[in-house]
Amino acid sequence: MxxxxxxxxxxxxxxxxxxxxxxSSVFERLMYLPQELLHYIFTTALFDTIEGLELHQIESIEFWPKWDPEYTYNKNHVEPDVFIRTVKQDIIIEAKRNDTKQQSKHQWRNEIQSYYNEYAEDEKQLVFIALGGLYSTETETIEVKEVSHQIYKCTWxxxxxxxxxxxxxxxxxxxxxxxxxxxxxxxxxxxxxxxxxxxxxxxxxxxxxxxxxxxxxxxxxxxxxxxx
Known part of the structure; x- marks a missing residue:
């Protein structure tokens, strides 16, 4: 294609x-790489270090999953762009087409809340990465369910x-x-x-x-x- x-x-x-x-074009191909190289690319491209990030043991990757919107502003479902499950972590990636001024804190909160609607019982560490659409490259903190969540960032x-x-x-x-x-x-x-x-x-x-x-x-x- x-x-x-x-x-x-x-x-x-x-x-x-x-x-x-x-x-989809980029991430589908990233998944074809040896996981050690995938891990290297991610950790190098990120603007901040994610403590304990582990991409060596990926269990699954899903594009645009539809999650329960309860306690969010969405009516039908919440749909993050990429959802990666590893042995110890779950990783949400919210991607934007361009590299500046498209990300939304409301969307981040919705996706984190809907993640807990679906997977709270798994008790895995949640990692959230904002890819592109950035207003700043600094890691941000948002509160969801009275828990602080770090929003890590990189650009295309x-x-x-x-x-x-x-x-x-x-x-x-x-x-x-x-x-x-x-x-x-x-x-x-x-x-x-x-x-x-x-x-x-x-x-x-x-x-x-x-x-x-x-x-x-x-x-x-x-x-x-x-x-x-």
């Missing part, structure tokens, strides 16, 4: 305007820059294997997603982006993880 859109076989304008298409640009840096570092390794080639193909697909949505992805950007180097030992680890 991505190649069809890129070569104008599918209406690019409609695709580009759809925030759900960006979310920070995710893209991390992917570009990871891709660059892996390509510079002189001994990467066929397994790493498969990882590079997934990363390349994600870069294409961003390109179709108008984000600059030209190779010359790498020399200006602050690179977080991945050492050869880590690259070999990702390669091993891919085969296990």
């Amino acid at each position: 991505l190649h069809a859109i890129k070569h104008n076989k599918v209406n690019r304008t409609i695709y580009k305007a759809n925030e759900d298409a960006l979310t 640009k920070s995710v893209l820059n991390t992917i570009l840096n990871v891709t660059y570092d892996i390509e510079q390794a002189s001994n990467y294997t066929n397994n790493i080639r498969a990882v590079l193909n997934v990363l390349s697909d994600m870069v294409m997603c961003f390109e179709l949505f108008g984000y600059p992805t030209s190779p010359w950007l790498e020399r200006f982006i602050k690179s977080v180097k991945i050492n050869n030992q880590s690259i070999q680890y990702f390669s091993t993880s891919w085969t296990n």
